[in-house]
Amino acid sequence: MxxxxxxxxxxxxxxxxxxxxxxxxxxxxxxxxxxxxxxxxxxxxxxxxxxxxxxxxxxxxxxxxxxxxxxxxxxxxxxxxxxxxxxxxxxxxxxxxxxxxxxxxxxxxxxxxxxxxxxxxxxxxxxxxxxxxxxxxxxxxxxxxxxxxxxxxxxxxxxxxxxxxxxxxxxxxxxxxxxxxxxxxxxxxxxxxxxxxxxxxxxxxxxxxxxxxxxxxxxxxxxxxxxxxxxxxxxxxxxxxxxxxxxxxxxxxxxxxxxxxxxxxxxxxxxxxxxxxxxxxxxxxxxxxxxxxxxxxxxxxxxxxxxxxxxxxxxxxxxxxxxxxxxxxxxxxxxxxxxxxxxxxxxxxxxxxxxxxxxxxxxxxxxxxxxxxxxxxxxxxxxxxxxxxxxxxxxxxxxxxxxxxxxxxxxxxxxxxxxxxxxxxxxxxxxxxxxxxxxxxxxxxxxxxNNAHSKYILPSKSENLIRSHFIDHHIKQRINSDFLYLLALSNPTLKIREVALRLEISNFLNFKKKILLSSQEIEEIEINDFAKKLYLFNPNIFERDQIENLINQISEAESLTSIDYLVVNEMMEQQLDLDGNLIKATNLHSENLFAQFERLDLTLANFQSSILDSYSFLKYGAAQEDDQERLKLVLDQCWKFYNEHFSQQYHPDVCGALLLFDAAYKDKFKKT
Structure with missing residues (x-):
């Protein structure tokens, strides 16, 4: 990613x-x-x-x-x-x-x-x-x-x-x-x-x-x-x-x-x-x-x-x-x-x-x-x-x-x-x-x-289909959605979505650039909001060093205005504070989290919050190589629980949380 x-x-x-x-x-x-x-x-x-x-x-x-x-x-x-x-x-x-x-x-x-x-x-x-x-x-x-x-x-x-x-x-x-x-x-x-x-x-x-x-x-x-x-x-x-x-x-x-x-x-x-x-x-x-x-x-x-x-x-x-x-x-x-x-x-x-x-x-x-x-x-x-x-x-x-x-x-x-x-x-x-x-x-x-000529068949793996449904569901709200959030969830086996979404973001940025350069006043563009959505959104998207590099490149880019730099810089400061709080919270919560999964103590009520806790520990906590086996058990249990209780009816929020956890695990332990 x-x-x-x-x-x-x-x-x-x-x-x-x-x-x-x-x-x-x-x-x-x-x-x-x-x-x-x-x-x-x-x-x-x-x-x-x-x-x-x-x-x-x-x-x-x-x-x-x-x-x-x-x-x-x-x-x-x-x-x-x-x-x-x-x-x-x-x-x-x-x-x-x-x-x-x-x-x-x-x-x-x-x-x-x-x-x-x-x-x-x-x-x-x-x-x-x-x-x-x-x-x-x-x-x-x-x-x-x-x-x-x-x-x-x-x-x-x-x-x-x-x-x-x-x-x-x-x-x-x-x-x-x-x-x-x-x-x-x-x-x-x-x-x-x-x-x-x-x-x-x-x-x-x-x-x-x-x-x-x-x-x-x-x-x-x-x-x-x-x-x-x-x-x-x-x-x-x-x-x-x-x-x-x-x-x-x-x-x-x-x-x-x-x-x-x-x-x-x-x-x-x-x-x-x-x-x-x-x-x-x-x-x-x-x-x-x-x-x-x-x-x-x-x-x-x-x-x-x-x-x-x-x-x-x-x-x-x-x-x-x-x-x-x-x-x-x-x-x-x-x-x-x-x-x-x-x-x-x-x-x-x-x-x-x-x-x-x-x-x-x-x-x-x-x-x-x-x-x-x-x-x-x-x-x-x-x-x-x-x-x-x-x-x-x-x-x-x-x-x-x-x-x-x-x-x-x-x-x-x-x-x-x-x-x-x-x-x-x-x-x-x-x-x-x-x-x-x-x-x-x-x-x-x-x-x-329906592409009647194609000889290429989609694998019927439930995880792929869930990812596909999730992205399709959210892209339909793209006028108000964060495109990078969707990209973070895209499946490497569904390359068309990465290409199509990347193209959509590129076109979006280019259109904004042209509006800025032509000095047209279009209130609906909401430049500040676009900058937040397209450059930073939240810590789910970029690592801290990526954000710093991003800010430097944005400030130097001729095609973008200083307003983007100011907005991103403000968001950067907010995120650094957020990161610190997350690290403290997730480390304290990690042992309770593992114990809950090892007891198979998952319910419909706590499933989504448990996934997000697992994700936060992986992304912002002190998860180490020694935790890989335990986290893999947690991830497998999450997918099993999802397929047993949620697969018959689409739940985008639960599905999105699980996809984030899955992506973070693979990134942390370099699995594809």
Whole structure:
């Protein structure tokens, strides 16, 4: 753990541009945590890509609640996970997750944007080596909006990145985003993303008024499929249409295979398309599109009636659209703010399995929280069957996504989703115009996966599972938690937690540094409290010499202000007094403590205090090598007592005390 703390300190002092997080080997377990801090929208894709070359790996991108753009890989043979921050603090907004694509040499490129910020560009970063995310080329800023052609445009943003290859020529890529006057725009590269053309408007639904279409795109065997909602569902009935068209060999066609445009022609207009549904009855929002075995489009969408979110599935049979209803999903998942739902159309979501388009993954409210479920459609029975992926969750599980197969090997997809601890709105006060939302109101979400490819199995040792549950339980309170306390409890066999938590702390420190340097006054930051939590907390974390070294390095660090030094120095003096009192108390109590355990005099009432007494004797008392055997007996009895009396119901305080004692024993006697 000392080495881990040293890494944390170096990370917090040296600054952050593109931060490589050291490799970790994480065992696979059902519904494992991929990241303790990550989120995405459903309008930038691909979010997850499976690539098979020298390795068999799935790559995943997200934005965290510090605005960092993150990429991770999961190796399906070794269980290894790597995490890398590719862009530091672009914006705290869930619209900004990256889209991932591989070139013919196996090098990953990612594309991402800000959300409605002036004339910000679209960003691109490419890995320098095949099947590797540890080294990246400099960031490219792509100003794709054609200001000469659209010189009367009122808006020139870049929002929502989608990148897709041409089915007939893998050297040709299409980059789609929301650009000129909020319309879907398309840029073309003939050299695998090295150079990009100025974009043109793909679909133009504007007249005197600006509308906001939402686009989904998918590459099939011979077609690129497009599915869009013509405007946001908050708009009036009738303006909220669902449309479909496809691109094949440079020509755009309607679902009836009627030519409507070409790559060289002007934008597609609503009059050239036939609506998929009657928009006069209810509003709707597109969610997913894939291609079935007949190369026909299959879609999912949500229809809204008052507060109801009705999940819909449809496919084109060659003549007409066949619509099926799954269920009313439970409404919007964001928390209410007072008596208002700020995002009343944010559904849990439903997506289509690209390898079996009759199989869906949906987020549906069950017993108060949204759960991920697998839904299968039987056309002969015209009915659905459901299988829970999550159940009994303490938090909402939403926005599922399946990896796509970059190699077209028809490999099974890995499923990922968000576990929501806090979500009121998609942004925070760090975004211009959103001052009513405090930093603590920003989204807080984990990323989980069932990682179907993994061959690495978690040992079923009860101690490992208890540690896992304890950390998972407390990280969900991370807005008010002490991250170092969690790190002190992390299990060496659960490396993903050490990596993920270290990354979380690094991002937290970096965000604080940027706030300080920009002189922004954000009361919720509470610099003094952060310094206490992140640098000292209590004697459970650092030895005295570590604290002294820490204070020296903090006072010398350019990236931190003198306020940190003053706070830590004050806490240091308090801790020295505390240490002295603990040493006296624990030495006097030690013989009584051993006698109690040797008599097996443990009860439910005294169990936690007995553990903490044992821990204090180890950490601050005069425990010697001669005490090892007796302390080992105490530790074994504690684990046995815990498993017998507490394992059926989770008790975080008792569990935390036992983990501290266990960690202190191993540190004292150099056991791993």
């Amino acid at each position: 000392r080495y881990l703390h040293f890494l944390l300190l170096i990370a917090s002092i040296n600054g952050f541009a593109q931060d490589s997080i050291e490799h970790s080997f994480t065992p696979h377990s059902e519904n494992q945590i991929v990241s303790y801090n990550g989120i995405w929208s459903w309008f930038s894709d691909p979010r997850a890509v499976y690539y098979e070359g020298e390795y068999q790996r799935t790559y995943l991108g997200w934005v965290d609640n510090y605005g960092n753009i993150m990429v991770s890989l999961l190796d399906h043979e070794t269980g290894e996970q790597q995490v890398f921050k590719v862009y530091d603090g672009i914006e705290i907004d869930d619209h900004n997750n990256p889209a991932l694509i591989f070139d013919s040499k196996g090098r990953l490129s990612i594309y991402f944007t800000t959300h409605l910020i002036n004339d910000d560009p679209l960003y691109k970063i490419s890995a320098t080596n095949p099947e590797d995310i540890s080294s990246w080329n400099p960031v490219e800023r792509l100003n794709l909006n054609n200001e000469d052609q659209y010189n009367k445009a009122r808006i020139l943003n870049h929002t929502y990145a989608n990148v897709v290859k041409d089915p007939y020529n893998s050297q040709t890529w299409y980059l789609l985003y929301r650009g000129v006057d909020m319309q879907p725009c398309m840029s073309i590269s003939k050299d695998e993303g090295v150079n990009w053309s100025k974009s043109h408007i793909l679909y133009n639904g504007n007249d005197d008024e600006i509308y906001t279409p939402y686009l989904k795109v998918y590459k099939g065997k011979t077609k690129i499929h497009f599915f869009l909602t013509s405007d946001h569902p908050t708009r009036a009935l009738g303006s909220n249409q669902l449309y479909y068209f496809y691109l094949k060999e440079g020509i755009f066609y309607s679902h009836h295979h009627k030519k409507i445009a070409s790559l060289e022609s002007s934008a597609i207009v609503p009059e050239s398309l036939t609506p998929i549904r009657d928009s006069q009855q209810s509003r709707a929002w597109c969610w997913d599109i894939k291609e079935n075995e007949k190369e026909q489009p299959v879609i999912t969408y949500v229809e809204f009636e008052e507060h109801e979110h009705n999940y819909k599935y449809a496919y084109f049979d060659g003549q007409k659209w066949i619509h099926k209803t799954l269920t009313e999903s439970g409404g919007a998942f964001p928390e209410w703010v007072g008596n208002k739902q700020l995002e009343p159309h944010y559904s849990g979501g439903l997506i289509i399995n690209p390898t079996n388009t009759r199989e869906l993954f949906a987020s549906v409210q069950r017993a108060g929280n949204f759960e991920i479920e697998k839904w299968n459609f039987d056309p002969k029975k015209d009915d659905w069957t459901q299988l829970p992926i999550t159940s009994g969750s303490s938090n909402n599980a939403v926005r599922p996504v399946l990896s796509i197969d970059s190699n077209n090997l028809n490999k099974a997809s890995s499923l990922f989703w968000l576990e929501v601890m806090n979500y009121k709105y998609y942004s925070s006060q760090t975004k211009p115009g959103f001052s009513e939302f405090s930093l603590s109101d920003r989204y807080a979400t984990l990323i989980r996966s």
